Amino acid sequence: MRRWCILAAAIVGLLAGSAPAQDRCPAASKAEARALALKAAKHLEERGPFEAFHDFMRAEGGFLDRDLYVFVVDFHGNMWANGAFPQFVGGNAMGALDTDGRLYIVEMLTLARERGEGWVEYLWLNPCSGAEMKKTTFFRRVGPFVVAVGAYVAAGQ
Secondary structure, three states: OHHHHHHHHHHHHHHHOOOOHHHHOOOOOHHHHHHHHHHHHHHHHHHOHHHHHHHHOOHHHOOEEOOEEEEEEEOOOEEEEEOOOHHHOOOEOOOOOOOOOOOHHHHHHHHHHHHOEEEEEEEEEOOOOOOEEEEEEEEEEEOOEEEEEEEEEOOOO
């Protein structure tokens, strides 16, 4: 997973350009992240994985909004969809550590098994700015999958 983080940083850095992050991609709120995750979970329930995962991964699918994107893992940690980091699809995120050493995917999956939905916080790369930021992610279990969307928290919030 460390490789993912380094690769993501390089890709995001190249895409970020020189304009201020807020000009390219205004930050979304926790409430907006939760709403998009619930929309995505409903879409997965109604349309099934084949159509839903395709929609989560493309701009026209209705699930990419500013710095918000849907990602989906199963209970083995396999990544099925990731709207901002498609290179992670097909990989396993079970051992993913943030820079503070948190196994945030393990934490999310544990809570999803126990409660069905919830929140987890960790450090991750903002796809708009290329900067590592605190991210608070809402997730919901949908059958064998966990659908998640996180909002990036600015320093001091």
